[in-house]
C-alpha cells in the first residue's frame with residue numbers, strides 16, 4: 001500500500017520556494033516545452049470548467065516531465081470578482097503523483113506556487129526581451145500577482161523607479177505601503193506607463209486597460225491577466241505594433257483574449 005500523501009501548507013511552500021531556484025528550473029522547463037517535443041514534456045492545454053453561477057472557472061492543468069519522471073497537476077479555481085469583494089480571486093492546489101504506482105505523493109498549496117511561478121515566468125521574459133537599459137517598471141493591478149511580480153522584478157533587476165496603478169487608488173496605495181521598496185502610485189494608466197521600459201499587466205480586466213499609443217517603442221509588456229478568450233488587457237493597436245512571444249501557441253490561441261480578440265491570430 002502506498003504511503004498517504006504529504007500535505008505541504010501555504011506557509012511551508014512560501015518558505016521552500018525561492019526565485020533563485022525557481023527561475024533556473026523554469027528556464028529549463030520552458031526550453032524543453034518550447035521544443036514541442038512531447039517526448040520531454042507532456043502538457044496539454046488546460047481543461048476549463050465554467051462555474052457560471054459564481055462567475056468563475058475550474059482549470060485542470062496536468063503536466064508530465066518524462067525524463068525527470070515528474071507527474072503533477074494543478075487544480076485552480078479562478079473568478080471575476082466585483083470591485084471590493086473580499087472573496088479570493090484564485091484558489092489552487094497542486095498534486096504530485098508517483099507516475100508508476102499512480103498514487104498521490106504530495107498535496108501542495110497552489111496559491112503561492114501560482115503567484116511565484118507566474119511572476120518568475122514574466123521575469124524570464126523580461127530578462128530575454130526588455131530593453132538593455134530598463135529604469136522604469138510599471139505594474140497595472142495591485143493584487144496577488146502584482147505583489148509577486150514586484151518581488152521578483154525588484155529581486156532580479158535594478159529599476160530606478162517602480163510605479164503602480166490600480167482602478168481604485170486606495171488599493172494602489174495599500175499595495176505601495178506593503179512593498180519593501182518605494183513604489184509611486186499613479187491615478188491614470190496613461191501617466192503610469194509614460195516612459196516605462198517594462199510594463200506588467202496583472203489586472204482582472206475584461207476590456208483593454210493598456211493602449212498602444214501610450215507605450216514607448218521597445219518597451220517590454222508582460223501581459224498576464226487576460227487568461228480567458230473573452231478577457232482583454234491590451235488594445236488592438238498595441239497588439240498590432242508588438243512583437244508577440246507566448247509560452248504555448250496552443251494555449252494562447254485557445255485562452256488569450258488579447259491574441260484572439262485583436263485578430264492577431
Ligand SMILES: NC(=O)C1=CN([C@@H]2O[C@H](COP(=O)(O)OP(=O)(O)OC[C@H]3O[C@@H](n4cnc5c(N)ncnc54)[C@H](O)[C@@H]3O)[C@@H](O)[C@H]2O)C=CC1
Nearest residue numbers: 089118141142143144145146167202203204205224225227
Ligand atoms: N497568466 C497566468 O498564468 C495567470 C493569470 N492570472 C490572472 O491575473 C489576474 C490577476 O490575478 P491576481 O493578482 O491573483 O488577482 P487579484 O484579485 O489579487 O488582483 C486583481 C487586480 O486587478 C484589478 N482589477 C480587477 N478587475 C479590474 C478591471 N476590470 N479593470 C482594472 N483592474 C481590475 C483589481 O483591482 C486588483 O488590483 C487575474 O485575471 C488572474 O486570473 C493569475 C494567475 C496566473
Ligand SMILES: O=C([O-])C1=[NH+]CCC1
Nearest residue numbers: 076077078090114227
Ligand atoms: O494559470 C494559472 O495558474 C491561473 N490562471 C488564471 C488564474 C490562475
